[in-house]
Amino acid sequence: MFATMLRQGAVQLGRDKKVVNDLNVFPIPDGDTGDNMLMTLKAGCNALKDNMGTLSEAASAASSGMLLGARGNSGVILSRIFAGLAKGLQDVDKADAKALAKAMQAAVDEAYKSVPVPVEGTIITVLREGVAGADANSDLNQYFETLLEAMQVSLDHTPELLQVLKDAGVVDSGGAGLVSIFRGMNDGLNGLISDEEIAPTAAATPTVELDKFTEDSTLEFGYCTEFLLRLMRSKVDLETFDENVIFDYLNRVGESVVAFREGTIIKVHVHTFTPGVILNEMQKYGEFLTLKIENMALQHHQSTNQDNASFKTPPKKYGVVTVASGEGLINAFREIGADEVIAGGQTMNPATQDFLDAFARINAQHILVFPNNKNIKMAADQAAELYKNADIHVLPSTTIGEGYYGIGYIDRDNPDEDEVIASVTEIMQSVVTGMISTAIREAEGDQVSVHTGDYVGYSGKQLLSDSPDREAAAKALVERLGAASRDVMLVFFGEQVPQNEAERLVADLQTRYKNLEIMLNNGQQPVYDYIFVLC
Numbered sequence: 001m002f003a004t005m006l007r008q009g010a011v012q013l014g015r016d017k018k019v020v021n022d023l024n025v026f027p028i029p030d031g032d033t034g035d036n037m038l039m040t041l042k043a044g045c046n047a048l049k050d051n052m053g054t055l056s057e058a059a060s061a062a063s064s065g066m067l068l069g070a071r072g073n074s075g076v077i078l079s080r081i082f083a084g085l086a087k088g089l090q091d092v093d094k095a096d097a098k099a100l101a102k103a104m105q106a107a108v109d110e111a112y113k114s115v116p117v118p119v120e121g122t123i124i125t126v127l128r129e130g131v132a133g134a135d136a137n138s139d140l141n142q143y144f145e146t147l148l149e150a151m152q153v154s155l156d157h158t159p160e161l162l163q164v165l166k167d168a169g170v171v172d173s174g175g176a177g178l179v180s181i182f183r184g185m186n187d188g189l190n191g192l193i194s195d196e197e198i199a200p201t202a203a204a205t206p207t208v209e210l211d212k213f214t215e216d217s218t219l220e221f222g223y224c225t226e227f228l229l230r231l232m233r234s235k236v237d238l239e240t241f242d243e244n245v246i247f248d249y250l251n252r253v254g255e256s257v258v259a260f261r262e263g264t265i266i267k268v269h270v271h272t273f274t275p276g277v278i279l280n281e282m283q284k285y286g287e288f289l290t291l292k293i294e295n296m297a298l299q300h301h302q303s304t305n306q307d308n309a310s311f312k313t314p315p316k317k318y319g320v321v322t323v324a325s326g327e328g329l330i331n332a333f334r335e336i337g338a339d340e341v342i343a344g345g346q347t348m349n350p351a352t353q354d355f356l357d358a359f360a361r362i363n364a365q366h367i368l369v370f371p372n373n374k375n376i377k378m379a380a381d382q383a384a385e386l387y388k389n390a391d392i393h394v395l396p397s398t399t400i401g402e403g404y405y406g407i408g409y410i411d412r413d414n415p416d417e418d419e420v421i422a423s424v425t426e427i428m429q430s431v432v433t434g435m436i437s438t439a440i441r442e443a444e445g446d447q448v449s450v451h452t453g454d455y456v457g458y459s460g461k462q463l464l465s466d467s468p469d470r471e472a473a474a475k476a477l478v479e480r481l482g483a484a485s486r487d488v489m490l491v492f493f494g495e496q497v498p499q500n501e502a503e504r505l506v507a508d509l510q511t512r513y514k515n516l517e518i519m520l521n522n523g524q525q526p527v528y529d530y531i532f533v534l535c
Contacts, residue, residue, distance in 0.1 A: 002058045003048045005188035007198070010041045012184025013177060014199025020180065023173035032375075033173040036072030036349055040079055041181065042198055043069020043351075047228075047290075054093045059086040059103075060263050061289070064228070067382070068267070068356070072349035074174040076378035077114055077123055079352075081178075084110025090263075097143035101136035104147075114378075121161030123174030129154035130182075144186045151179050164461075168443070213295055221296035222255070222273040228289040229266040229282050236285050238264060249281060251389070257360065260386050265289070269360060271296065318412050318420070319364030319390070322403050323350060323372050326525030329400065329492055336408045339364075345400075346527045349376050355383035359390060366417045368410065368424070369394045370403035393421055398460075401433030401533030404490070427535075434459045434481045436474050436530040439466070455529065470497075471505050474530050475512075481534055483513050490533040492523030497530065505530075 013020070017034030024033070047065025048058055063086035066079035087110065088103025089095060095103065108131050111124045118124055133150025134143055155175045159166040187193070229246075231238060243261040246268075250257045254270035261267075266286070272278055275293050282288070322338045324330050325345040333341050340358040344350040359367055367390050371377045377394065384392035397403040409427045414420050436457050443450040445463030450456050457465035457477025465476035483489060489509075493502035499522065506520045523531060 001189070002055055002062075003045075004193060005185040006041070006048065006062055007045050008188030008193060009181040009184035010038065010045050010198045011194050011196060012187065013038050013041060013180045016176075016180040017199060020173050020177045023170045023176055032072065032346075032349060033074045033177055036075040036375075037078050037174070037177040037181070038199065039351070040066050040070045040075035044079075044082060045198070055095060056086075056089050056092050059089045060265065062086070064262055064265060064267065067262075067386075068353040069351050070379055070382060071351045072375045073378045074123060074177060075349070076352070076382055077111055077174065078178070078181075079382075080114035081107045081111045081127060084108065095140075097138050097140050098136050100140065100143060101131070101134060104131045104134070107131070119162070121158045121165060122172050123178050125158065125161065126151050126154045126172065126175035126178055129157075140189060144182070144189055148179070148182055148186055151175075151182060155179050219273065219295070222271050223275045224269070224271055224294045224296050225254075225275040225278065225292070226269045227279075227282070227291045229268065229286045230289050231264045231266065231286040241285075246282070246285060247388075250278070253278060257389060260388070269356065271360075315363045315365070316412075317365055317415070318410060318417070319362035319367040320370070320407055320410065321355065321358045321362070321367060322370040322397075322407060323376055324400065324403075324525075325527075326492075326495065326523045328521060329523035329525050329531075332492070332521060332523070333404065333407065336404060337410060337412075338370075338407055344376065345373055345525070346375075349373070350379060352379045352383045352386070355380050356387055359383065359387045359392065362390070364390055366391045366393060368407075368421070370397040370406055371395075372397050372400050372403040374398050391417070393417070395421070395424060395428070397428055399431075399433035399533075400492070400531055401431045401490070401535075402428040404533060405431045405535055430535060432459060432481050432486070432534045434464065434477045434532040434534075435528045436470065436477060437528050470529055471501065471508075474505055474532075475508065477530075478509060478513075478532055481532060483509070483516055483534060486516060486534040488517045488519070488535050489513075490519050490521065490531075492521045492525060492528075492531040492533075494523060494525045494527070494529045494531075502530075 017038050020034030021032060044062035044066040047061045063083045066082050070076045070079040084107035085103050088106030092099055108128045111127055112118050115124060130147050130151030134147035136143060155171050158172040158175055165172060231241060243266060246266060247259050250259055250270050254272045257270050259268045270278065320338045321340045322333050323342045323344045324333050325343055325348055330341045339362050342350045342354050342358055369380050369392060371380045380394045384394050395406060397406055406424045406428045409424055411420055411423065434457060436455055439450045439452055439454045439456045441452055448463050448466050450463060450466045454466050454468050455470045455473035456463060457473050459481060464480040465473045467473040491506055502520060506518050510518050
């Protein structure tokens with residue numbers, strides 16, 4: 001029943017995801033909350049396909065799937081909600097309304113712990129007030145009905161708690177996504193079960209390039225091996241078993257190991273030439289719930305680095321992971337010193353697993369992570385907590401400009417990582433980044449009115465220019481960013497901008513700001529027609 005309810009929740013969110021996406025408070029294409037929550041939830045549903053045991057085991061499996069599949073802040077918070085639910089259902093085979101209410105309170109507690117500075121008027125408020133308003137002294141059907149009613153009341157009230165929602169005339173998108181999920185779960189509970197497929201999301205589907213490994217090839221890179229291992233009581237003492245026995249073995253015989261334990265499940269990612277040997281060893285401790293083995297010559301990585309990187313890179317003090325989209329922008333980050341560039345950014349938030357995979361491909365003592373987007377940082381933070389083979393430092397880069405300059409100022413010869421991080425953080429604070437994008441709705445800023453279809457210039461969440469003419473909007477933005485008082489400006493033009501237009505714009509700006517060194521780059525990025533980085 002739990003699996004059915006969860007799947008029906010995903011079906012309902014799939015129906016509603018465009019509505020949820022469109023509830024963004026900023027008038028540019030940054031509304032991907034629905035997609036992020038759906039991809040996270042689908043990861044939980046997929047994990048459940050291989051675990052139809054007790055209610056406790058099902059909740060734990062779904063939680064583990066969401067943990068690794070979480071994308072964006074909303075997805076990470078959703079994964080923590082279901083992690084709390086799983087904790088509340090630990091060792092529970094059958095839950096009545098009171099048991100579920102207790103587990104839902106654990107979900108509230110976990111959700112609030114996942115946010116460093118909880119903000120009311122968001123998904124966590126909708127969850128908390130929904131749980132508080134639900135009737136636990138009833139049957140399950142009545143409990144869910146009252147839970148949904150209280151959630152909806154809370155969602156409708158979110159604009160009164162957050163001025164930014166009130167100004168935009170919308171309710172909180174994460175809260176709306178949560179209500180959609182629980183509406184679907186309630187349908188599942190009441191037998192209103194749809195056989196429709198869960199809606200597709202914006203994530204690209206991995207492809208296999210078979211010509212990378214032919215009948216004349218040599219196994220050069222080994223196999224990427226991933227599995228979930230259930231520790232078995234018949235094989236180990238679950239109360240005293242030390243999972244480091246497994247972790248130490250994997251690090252001796254494999255490469256790029258990512259492994260952690262959650263309850264009685266061991267999650268493993270390892271590169272090896274002999275997966276069979278590892279699998280045989282693992283069966284000394286338990287049995288497999290899921291298993292995937294891929295020839296790395298064929299494997300598709302979401303990371304934009306080449307698949308044929310050396311199996312074991314030389315060890316070094318510092319490694320760098322960042323996030324960007326657009327071939328030119330990605331190459332720029334590689335050239336400035338990024339070891340791994342994860343494909344993603346605005347509207348395309350990478351998952352926790354994407355960061356774990358990137359970390360595993362770097363042989364460094366300290367890995368510096370530049371998310372370059374506030375909506376990506378929580379997934380990076382969650383991956384940092386899970387990864388144990390290096391010290392992970394997630395830097396506070398919220399824009400492409402901060403990440404670019406931050407990576408460029410890493411002193412790789414300095415043995416003191418704290419000094420390096422402090423220096424990088426300081427230089428990022430001096431960088432100003434502005435973007436030009438197309439407005440998807442009307443909006444009012446402090447000094448500018450935005451019209452649907454116009455080109456809007458902004459920095460952070462501050463609207464700075466608006467015009468039906470892209471070049472005019474760009475020139476006004478650069479002026480408002482204080483270009484006259486800066487020394488250097490990088491200009492990345494996007495995939496929709498002709499090169500001759502970008503060159504004409506830079507020539508005009510150079511005439512206006514004679515003391516400003518301007519460097520033009522074809523970033524080929526989506527969403528942003530121009531990215532201006534001033535330092």
